[in-house]
Amino acid sequence: MKDIEIKLNKIHQNSYFIFTAYKSFKRISEFLRKNFPNSSYVIITDQIVEKLYGEKLFQIIKRSGKKTLLFSVPSGERSKSQKYKTILEEKMLENHIDRHAVIIALGGGVVGDLAGFVAATYMRGISYIQVPTTLLAMVDSSIGGKTAIDTPQGKNMIGAFWHPRAVFVDLKFLESLPQKQFINGLIEAVKMFMTSDRKSFLYVERNIDMLLKKDKRIIKNVILNALKTKARVVERDEREVGERMILNFGHTIGHALENLSKYKILHGYAVALGVIVEARLAVNNGKLREEDFLRIRRLLVNKMGIELKYLRSYKWREILNHSKNDKKTKNGKPHYVILKEIGKVYREKDKFAHPISDMAVRQSLKEITLENNT
Numbered sequence: 001m002k003d004i005e006i007k008l009n010k011i012h013q014n015s016y017f018i019f020t021a022y023k024s025f026k027r028i029s030e031f032l033r034k035n036f037p038n039s040s041y042v043i044i045t046d047q048i049v050e051k052l053y054g055e056k057l058f059q060i061i062k063r064s065g066k067k068t069l070l071f072s073v074p075s076g077e078r079s080k081s082q083k084y085k086t087i088l089e090e091k092m093l094e095n096h097i098d099r100h101a102v103i104i105a106l107g108g109g110v111v112g113d114l115a116g117f118v119a120a121t122y123m124r125g126i127s128y129i130q131v132p133t134t135l136l137a138m139v140d141s142s143i144g145g146k147t148a149i150d151t152p153q154g155k156n157m158i159g160a161f162w163h164p165r166a167v168f169v170d171l172k173f174l175e176s177l178p179q180k181q182f183i184n185g186l187i188e189a190v191k192m193f194m195t196s197d198r199k200s201f202l203y204v205e206r207n208i209d210m211l212l213k214k215d216k217r218i219i220k221n222v223i224l225n226a227l228k229t230k231a232r233v234v235e236r237d238e239r240e241v242g243e244r245m246i247l248n249f250g251h252t253i254g255h256a257l258e259n260l261s262k263y264k265i266l267h268g269y270a271v272a273l274g275v276i277v278e279a280r281l282a283v284n285n286g287k288l289r290e291e292d293f294l295r296i297r298r299l300l301v302n303k304m305g306i307e308l309k310y311l312r313s314y315k316w317r318e319i320l321n322h323s324k325n326d327k328k329t330k331n332g333k334p335h336y337v338i339l340k341e342i343g344k345v346y347r348e349k350d351k352f353a354h355p356i357s358d359m360a361v362r363q364s365l366k367e368i369t370l371e372n373n374t
């Protein structure tokens with residue numbers, strides 16, 4: 001497979017590249033040698049990825065003769081916390097890692113967000129690269145410079161915009177990815193198509209059976225389309241003052257569910273439930289046609305196996321309370337991205353997220369949870 005590069009230099013003076021190839025480890029060490037010849041290298045990963053790929057990458061990078069360290073955190077959302085950020089920082093300080101060092105974030109969204117945030121604040125900011133190993137991280141979290149940790153109040157509550165110097169997307173990592181994790185990422189890609197790229201949504205709809213069987217050609221097309229969509233949105237609104245909020249479609253409710261479930265519901269699955277509720281909101285608001293809503297629902301529920309029963313586990317009041325912690329909340333009012341049609345969002349001038357009354361959200365939640373499937 002050929003390399004594909006997407007230049008994101010409009011976002012950051014240090015442009016960065018995305019490769020899709022089956023040879024990322026070699027590429028990473030070449031990149032480090034060329035761009036950071038006098039640095040030490042710190043791989044941050046999790047305990048599962050360490051065994052699968054971390055050790056190997058460590059050995060390859062170490063051949064540079066530069067100081068190379070590997071630290072891993074327990075797998076799972078719990079590591080995206082102040083506690084693990086401090087542990088990593090202390091280990092780096094104890095090992096005399098200086099400000100010229102480069103962090104290599106090898107893993108899924110948790111590792112990418114955590115390692116990126118360590119890079120953002122370590123000695124007032126050092127370079128890092130993203131090596132996403134899950135589909136979710138490939139299509140979404142590794143791109144666009146959002147770094148963060150969670151707090152008991154909610155997801156990504158403390159963080160910074162800090163762009164990686166490069167992102168290496170390598171489809172080989174998907175071979176070891178469990179199906180549930182694969183769907184978890186696919187949901188984020190499909191969500192992007194719902195707000196911004198109708199053609200790609202239709203492509204997923206047409207090819208969903210093959211996609212779920214991990215057909216390489218189809219996966220590659222989906223990843224590239226998602227990357228291009230995300231890159232364009234981030235280029236236009238890096239700091240999320242407007243358009244970037246559309247990437248948050250489904251997240252006002254999704255983050256609330258994720259947090260309420262204590263992260264037992266995976267991010268993508270929570271977002272899928274949020275997408276269904278928020279698409280219903282758009283129908284009830286007179287913005288989205290019922291037909292488009294049914295299409296979205298069919299793809300997520302009938303094809304991708306999203307179970308609506310999880311919505312029934314929480315009281316609407318709890319969900320609404322948690323949704324107020326969302327970062328789109330303004331003056332205590334949660335804001336929602338509202339779909340206009342598949343591939344387009346409703347906007348009022350430069351406003352991409354809109355306040356919706358608690359009663360309207362309650363009504364949509366009620367309609368979805370009363371539906372009698374799964």
Ligand code: GLY
Pocket residue numbers: 140141143144146244247248
């Ligand atoms: N994951 C949403 C964003 O990067 O803005």
